[in-house]
Amino acid sequence: MSTLVIAEHDNTNLKPATLNTVAAANVIGGAVHILVIGNACQSVADEAAAVEGVEKVILADDSAYENQLAESTANLIKSISANYSHILAPATTFGKNVLPRLSALLDVQQISEITEVVSDDTFKRPIYAGSCIATVKSSDSIKVITVRATAFDPVNASGGSASIETMSADGVSDLSSFVNEEIAQSDRPELTAASIVISGGRGMQSGDNFHLLETIADKLGAAVGASRAAVDAGFVPNDYQVGQTGKIVAPDLYIAVGISGAIQHLAGMKDSKVIVAINKDEDAPIFQVADYGLVADLFNALPELAEQL
Amino acid sequence: MKIVVPIKRVVDYNVKVRPLGDQSDVDLNNVKMAMNPFCEIAIEEAVRLKEAGTATEVIAVTVGKTDSQEQLRTALALGADRAILVETDSLLEPLAIAKALAKVIEAESPQLVILGKQAIDGDNNQTGQMLAALLNYGQATFASEISIERDSASVTREIDGGLQTIQVSLPAIITTDLRLNEPRYASLPNIMKAKKKELDVQPIDAMGIDTAPRMELLSVELPAARQEGIKVESIEELVSKLKNEAKVIS
Numbered sequence: 001m002s003t004l005v006i007a008e009h010d011n012t013n014l015k016p017a018t019l020n021t022v023a024a025a026n027v028i029g030g031a032v033h034i035l036v037i038g039n040a041c042q043s044v045a046d047e048a049a050a051v052e053g054v055e056k057v058i059l060a061d062d063s064a065y066e067n068q069l070a071e072s073t074a075n076l077i078k079s080i081s082a083n084y085s086h087i088l089a090p091a092t093t094f095g096k097n098v099l100p101r102l103s104a105l106l107d108v109q110q111i112s113e114i115t116e117v118v119s120d121d122t123f124k125r126p127i128y129a130g131s132c133i134a135t136v137k138s139s140d141s142i143k144v145i146t147v148r149a150t151a152f153d154p155v156n157a158s159g160g161s162a163s164i165e166t167m168s169a170d171g172v173s174d175l176s177s178f179v180n181e182e183i184a185q186s187d188r189p190e191l192t193a194a195s196i197v198i199s200g201g202r203g204m205q206s207g208d209n210f211h212l213l214e215t216i217a218d219k220l221g222a223a224v225g226a227s228r229a230a231v232d233a234g235f236v237p238n239d240y241q242v243g244q245t246g247k248i249v250a251p252d253l254y255i256a257v258g259i260s261g262a263i264q265h266l267a268g269m270k271d272s273k274v275i276v277a278i279n280k281d282e283d284a285p286i287f288q289v290a291d292y293g294l295v296a297d298l299f300n301a302l303p304e305l306a307e308q309l
Numbered sequence: 310m311k312i313v314v315p316i317k318r319v320v321d322y323n324v325k326v327r328p329l330g331d332q333s334d335v336d337l338n339n340v341k342m343a344m345n346p347f348c349e350i351a352i353e354e355a356v357r358l359k360e361a362g363t364a365t366e367v368i369a370v371t372v373g374k375t376d377s378q379e380q381l382r383t384a385l386a387l388g389a390d391r392a393i394l395v396e397t398d399s400l401l402e403p404l405a406i407a408k409a410l411a412k413v414i415e416a417e418s419p420q421l422v423i424l425g426k427q428a429i430d431g432d433n434n435q436t437g438q439m440l441a442a443l444l445n446y447g448q449a450t451f452a453s454e455i456s457i458e459r460d461s462a463s464v465t466r467e468i469d470g471g472l473q474t475i476q477v478s479l480p481a482i483i484t485t486d487l488r489l490n491e492p493r494y495a496s497l498p499n500i501m502k503a504k505k506k507e508l509d510v511q512p513i514d515a516m517g518i519d520t521a522p523r524m525e526l527l528s529v530e531l532p533a534a535r536q537e538g539i540k541v542e543s544i545e546e547l548v549s550k551l552k553n554e555a556k557v558i559s
Contacts, residue, residue: 069475070438070448093468097450100403100438109404109523112433122527127431128326132335135527175447175481179463179474192469196557220558228487238453238488239471244432245487247469253557263325270535274555276547291538291555294547304544309558 001030006089011038014047016193017090019154024147027117031055039066045164052156062169067178074101075171091146108140115151129244129267150250194223196253201227203258207235212302219309227259243268258298261286311366311419312355315410316348318380319430328529344380347425350485353492355423356388363457366390372409385503386495397513405520407439412516426451426484437484447477451486
């Protein structure tokens with residue numbers, strides 16, 4: 001039994017979600033290999049080789065993989081899949097894009113967004129926006145799995161000394177091609193990796209008012225998020241969205257400001273260790289999941305909070 | 310250009326789903342059903358392409374029980390020209406659904422297939438990508454903007470860090486994200502008209518595909534409940550609790 005973990009990276013750095021995925025692979029048991037698919041990404045392979053508990057890193061470094069498009073990436077993974085009992089990727093937009101395609105190429109039924117490994121063939125995963133947790137047992141010979149990163153504590157990024165093997169491009173496809181990318185630039189930590197997140201909802205009333213959250217975020221070293229209502233209202237871009245259809249976060253501290261607590265939003269943050277809710281409506285459902293609730297007008301509360309931090 | 314839009318009948322998004330008493334599955338007795346919200350966005354996008362003169366025909370397809378005809382009629386009322394139900398009594402997994410859809414698409418040979426990125430019941434987010442693999446089509450998932458050119462589509466995708474634009478050769482599979490469009494409501498005259506539109510029922514058994522389940526559902530439980538929290542009276546109290554009790558800030 002051995003597990004192949006598909007690395008999440010940007011051709012320069014290994015993304016933290018990979019470490020959580022390796023942690024899930026460790027629970028399954030057996031040898032863990034990491035596959036790095038990209039272009040001019042030796043530094044990523046070196047980082048992957050240092051990850052604790054990894055036996056081998058396979059590096060597919062080719063200009064065809066610069067943007068890790070689904071068609072070529074899935075074909076490449078398929079070419080080495082026979083060596084593995086499990087193939088895992090983080091349930092990021094990258095993993096969610098590529099793994100189902102691989103899964104169909106292998107004629108196996110993928111298991112999406114697992115939050116617990118019960119045994120090597122049995123896993124827990126949330127369904128209906130996290131309203132229920134299903135335990136499922138797979139009978140496929142290769143288990144293709146995406147991993148909800150926040151459900152597994154990351155392994156150490158250092159301490160390992162895996163060998164690095166290279167492989168050539170295989171099954172490169174021209175069905176799709178990259179045009180361009182607009183990646184949001186921010187000095188604040190990434191939402192899914194931040195230990196503190198402060199999010200605003202419709203109660204913020206405008207995008208301009210998000211500066212009230214940003215001031216606090218900068219004092220706490222926090223990331224700034226938003227509810228779907230705030231995104232739909234056009235206050236902030238979609239990459240701020242925390243929820244069932246946005247990002248799933250589980251920081252040490254989550255501060256929900258002016259967010260009512262729709263089930264859609266709760267699905268994305270209710271596994272946070274400590275939840276604070278600030279809302280002027282004392283009946284808002286967000287208070288049911290909050291460890292500390294403050295019924296207050298956010299336009300008074302936020303400046304006061306900023307002052308006291 | 311012909312567009313096929315696969316859709317799914319799911320529990321209405323306002324319903325709070327609970328496990329059955331014996332935890333064997335979720336309790337779907339007497340709950341309101343509806344078209345999956347991401348599928349509504351897919352239908353809307355296809356209908357807009359038709360209204361813009363880019364598409365000539367929009368075909369809604371689903372794989373499910375007889376009662377899924379209700380959601381196909383909704384799709385027809387929203388502007389689809391005809392509908393196909395691949396009928397099965399079993400609850401199929403995404404791979405089996407993708408195989409059935411692939412058969413329909415091979416028969417219809419559309420230039421474009423648009424479907425929701427995920428269904429809000431299983432939250433799997435698989436069918437579109439699987440369908441693309443089975444048909445050997447290019448895929449553009451999580452679309453927030455689609456523009457059709459001669460023999461390709463330029464698609465802007467919602468990715469974790471922002472937006473990515475890719476070009477896919479047609480025929481292609483596109484899956485919809487939330488911001489692609491805002492779906493319309495069906496008007497009463499269109500609901501009446503939809504009753505007369507063609508709805509073809511094809512038994513899945515005639516397709517010669519392997520739909521055997523690969524996963525066994527062992528149990529369905531409620532997630533672990535959070536310990537009940539407290540209300541604080543002031544920001545001062547909140548900051549003190551976070552520092553001294555929860556110890557999450559210093």
